[in-house]
Amino acid sequence: MNSPTILISGCSSGIGLCVAEGLAARGYRVFATARKAQDVARLQAKGLEALQLDLDDSASIQAAVDEVLARTGGRLDALFNNAGYGQPGAVEDLSRSALRAQFETNLFGMIELTNRVLPVMRRQGSGRIIINSSLLGYVALAFRGAYNASKFAIEGITDTLRLELHGSGVHVALVEPGPIKSRFRANAFSMYQRNIDAGQSFHRDTYHALERRLTKPGPVAPFTLGPEAVLEKVIHALESPRPKRRYYVTKPAYFFAYCKRLLPQAALDWILGAISDNEVK
Numbered sequence: 001m002n003s004p005t006i007l008i009s010g011c012s013s014g015i016g017l018c019v020a021e022g023l024a025a026r027g028y029r030v031f032a033t034a035r036k037a038q039d040v041a042r043l044q045a046k047g048l049e050a051l052q053l054d055l056d057d058s059a060s061i062q063a064a065v066d067e068v069l070a071r072t073g074g075r076l077d078a079l080f081n082n083a084g085y086g087q088p089g090a091v092e093d094l095s096r097s098a099l100r101a102q103f104e105t106n107l108f109g110m111i112e113l114t115n116r117v118l119p120v121m122r123r124q125g126s127g128r129i130i131i132n133s134s135l136l137g138y139v140a141l142a143f144r145g146a147y148n149a150s151k152f153a154i155e156g157i158t159d160t161l162r163l164e165l166h167g168s169g170v171h172v173a174l175v176e177p178g179p180i181k182s183r184f185r186a187n188a189f190s191m192y193q194r195n196i197d198a199g200q201s202f203h204r205d206t207y208h209a210l211e212r213r214l215t216k217p218g219p220v221a222p223f224t225l226g227p228e229a230v231l232e233k234v235i236h237a238l239e240s241p242r243p244k245r246r247y248y249v250t251k252p253a254y255f256f257a258y259c260k261r262l263l264p265q266a267a268l269d270w271i272l273g274a275i276s277d278n279e280v281k
């Protein structure tokens, strides 16, 4: 039997790289994508079938999907929508362009890629689409408004898509990680530097603490796990005859999912406010 095929976005580092390597080792034919040429070359040097794919560029999405389908004879078994970044900053400091950029990558590009792949899966009558959301897709923390909004939007559109795909043989699953070791904070710091004018902000003192947090080496959040914890859930979402709708990863992801269901909003706000305050002490 042919190896199952999967296309993964954002494989230059972190979760995407770990899942690409893990699935390749498990016998999958992995199309590992990254947006920068040097990262594509690095992935190829590791023995992965690597392609360029930038979620902010429709032509790049189309070219990557066309190339994958040309190589597989028109089949694709799975898509792992992993790529994304966090734009830090208080809501009142977010420019329209910074917010738009956050949605371009995390939501619009991800859906465009999904929509390029869906006709293939519908034709096959089978397929798995896995979307890397976050616990910040169902609870909010301060200074993460842009990221929160993009991940809440991912949750909503995925819930809709699941209903629309009912009976098609195509399954959609959300992965809801809490803190995972990756380059996420380093990349978030770059976006903070690019888009937030801390000196002009009401929150300027808080931003000093935020900068320390974003640049601190090693994990800063309790219960942080390695990206292998996500790989384990992705394997279940790919291989189980009854994949789950949501896969929680890390203790905080489970904890906040329960809190969201069980607690009144005021109590949840109290917990999330205390965590937010503690993060920028």
Ligand SMILES: NC(=O)c1ccc[n+]([C@@H]2O[C@H](COP(=O)([O-])OP(=O)(O)OC[C@H]3O[C@@H](n4cnc5c(N)ncnc54)[C@H](OP(=O)(O)O)[C@@H]3O)[C@@H](O)[C@H]2O)c1
Binding pocket: 009, 010, 011, 012, 013, 014, 015, 016, 034, 035, 036, 053, 054, 055, 056, 082, 083, 084, 085, 086, 105, 109, 132, 133, 134, 135, 176, 177, 178, 179, 180, 181, 182, 183, 184, 185, 187
């Ligand atoms: N780490 C966590 O604690 C955590 C928790 C919950 C959810 N997540 C989610 O997990 C996913 C992966 O993040 P990570 O933790 O592995 O962080 P990461 O190490 O920063 O990896 C993010 C990946 O996304 C890529 N990317 C960013 N913008 C892109 C674009 N426009 N087109 C294509 N690729 C793009 C990055 O490429 P470049 O190297 O070119 O920037 C990188 O490969 C994200 O969706 C994130 O929201 C992470």
